[in-house]
Amino acid sequence: MIYHCYKNHRFQDSSIQVIAQARAIILKYVEEGYDLTLRQLYYRFVALDLFPDDRTWTKLSSGRWVRDPNGTKNADPNYDWLGMILNDARLAGLLPWDTIVDRTREMLQNSHWDSPDQIIQSAAQSFRVNTRDTQENYIEVWVEKEALVGVLERVCQDQDVPYMACRGYVSQSTMWQASLRFIKAEDEGKTCHILHLGDHDPSGIDMTRDIQDRLDMFNSCVIVRRIALTMDQIEQYSPPPNPAKITDSRSDSYIAEYGGQSWELDSLEPQTIHELITEEVNNLTDLDARESRISEQLFGTKMLNSVSRNWSKIVKMLQKRHE
Numbered sequence: 001m002i003y004h005c006y007k008n009h010r011f012q013d014s015s016i017q018v019i020a021q022a023r024a025i026i027l028k029y030v031e032e033g034y035d036l037t038l039r040q041l042y043y044r045f046v047a048l049d050l051f052p053d054d055r056t057w058t059k060l061s062s063g064r065w066v067r068d069p070n071g072t073k074n075a076d077p078n079y080d081w082l083g084m085i086l087n088d089a090r091l092a093g094l095l096p097w098d099t100i101v102d103r104t105r106e107m108l109q110n111s112h113w114d115s116p117d118q119i120i121q122s123a124a125q126s127f128r129v130n131t132r133d134t135q136e137n138y139i140e141v142w143v144e145k146e147a148l149v150g151v152l153e154r155v156c157q158d159q160d161v162p163y164m165a166c167r168g169y170v171s172q173s174t175m176w177q178a179s180l181r182f183i184k185a186e187d188e189g190k191t192c193h194i195l196h197l198g199d200h201d202p203s204g205i206d207m208t209r210d211i212q213d214r215l216d217m218f219n220s221c222v223i224v225r226r227i228a229l230t231m232d233q234i235e236q237y238s239p240p241p242n243p244a245k246i247t248d249s250r251s252d253s254y255i256a257e258y259g260g261q262s263w264e265l266d267s268l269e270p271q272t273i274h275e276l277i278t279e280e281v282n283n284l285t286d287l288d289a290r291e292s293r294i295s296e297q298l299f300g301t302k303m304l305n306s307v308s309r310n311w312s313k314i315v316k317m318l319q320k321r322h323e
Contacts, residue, residue, distance in 0.1 A: 001030065005093030011085075014052060018082065019089045021050050026099050033154065034270045035101045037147045042082055043267040046074045046240040055081070059243060074240040103147050117311035124304035131160045131293040137193055137284040138185035140178075141277060142166050144198035144207060144265065151270045152197075152277070159281045160290075166198075169207060170214075179218035192222040195280050197273070200229040201242070201262035202250035227280050228273065229265050231258070239267035 011019065025044045029036050045051055057075035058068035065077050089095040113119040132138070139161045143152055146165035156163040170178075182192040196211060198204040205226075212224040229239070241261035244251055254262075265273075307314065 001096035002098045003093050003096055005091070007088075007091040009088045009092040011088070011092075015085045015088075018050070018085050019094050021045070021048075022082075022086060022089070023095060026096065029270070030099055032271055035099045035150060036270070037103060037150075037266070038083055038086065038100060039079070039147060039264075039266050040270070041086070041100065042079050043240065043264070045078075045082060047238075047267060049073070051078050051082075072241075074242060101150065103149055115311075117308050120304060120311065121308040124301050124308060127297065127301050127304055128160070129293055129297045129300065131290050131297065132285075134289045134293065135284075135286055136189075136191060138182070138190040139193045139195065139281055139284055140164065140181075141195045141281075142170075142197070142211070144168065144196075144204055148197070148265060148273070151273050155274045155277045159278065159285075161281055166207065166211075168203070169210060172214075175211070175214045176218055179215050179220040179222075182215065182220040182222040186221055192220065193284060194222055194224045195227045195277065196224055197228040197265055197277075198226070199262065199264045200231070200234060200258070201264075202245060202248040202254035204229075204262075204265075205254060206250050225280075228268065228276055229263055233268070233276075234263055237268060237272060239263045 022041060022045075025041060025048075026036070051073040054067075055075075055078055056068055056071040056073055057065045057077055058071040059065050059075070065075055086095060086100065090097055090100070111122075113122065141152055141156050141161055141163040142165075143149065143163070144166050146167055149163070149165045152163045152165075185192050194211060194215075196208050198207050208224060208226040212222075215222050215224065241263055244255055244258075244260050244262045246255075248254075
């Protein structure tokens with residue numbers, strides 16, 4: 001983890017306590033192999049009831065938040081307050097820079113190597129065979145929010161299934177391109193599945209329906225199944241609620257069925273999401289057939305590593321052939 005002090009700051013006692021709590025949560029995530037977004041860290045504070053008792057709020061019909069002793073700690077002012085404290089703490093060198101991430105902005109650049117054996121070593125590390133090409137089911141995992149791609153990345157790469165951040169409702173172009181993938185897989189005799197994860201709110205629930213309806217319209221037979229968030233999971237994991245958005249055009253039907261509260265997918269622990277996806281994917285997988293393909297992949301990796309280690313000998317041999 002990378003700590004660096006860029007700016008001195010004098011913190012209040014309440015802020016020092018928040019920083020210590022944030023550091024403990026971050027270290028737990030690091031031990032499990034995850035980084036996290038500010039929103040995920042915020043939801044850990046809400047779920048663990050770490051915000052001070054005097055920071056309870058009610059949102060007025062005007063949209064303004066006001067202090068209310070009978071209100072909720074799951075409120076935008078607490079998110080902003082936590083963000084300011086953590087920003088100052090990182091600048092002061094009290095929290096690591098490389099564990100709280102912004103997944104909405106990424107710099108892209110070409111890869112570079114100093115010598116051919118380095119690119120071969122890199123190829124060995126990234127060498128993959130399609131461990132699912134002999135499977136009867138073709139699976140993709142779609143998540144509503146781009147901020148959760150980092151959680152999906154680890155489990156979906158391990159499972160060798162494609163994954164995508166929908167960023168809300170999927171664009172028509174992206175949906176049409178997806179239908180072509182599914183139709184191609186169907187033509188190869190596979191049954192296609194989308195495992196969809198989204199917020200439990202008026203739009204989040206409706207997005208699962210929308211994905212199914214539009215892919216049906218594009219003549220794909222894909223089966224779309226919502227695996228999170230569900231009411232059963234809300235009862236099991238007790239994520240912190242939000243008021244349902246009454247400004248959402250779908251709120252009336254949502255409130256009639258689920259009541260006036262909604263829940264965000266971000267509030268689930270990354271490990272919980274990892275386990276949900278793993279279970280659902282494994283239920284659609286011939287594990288023995290996939291294990292056979294993984295063995296082929298390991299053999300290919302071993303061969304590439306051998307070439308990288310013996311690159312100088314290979315070069316000398318090739319030079320002799322050309323003399």
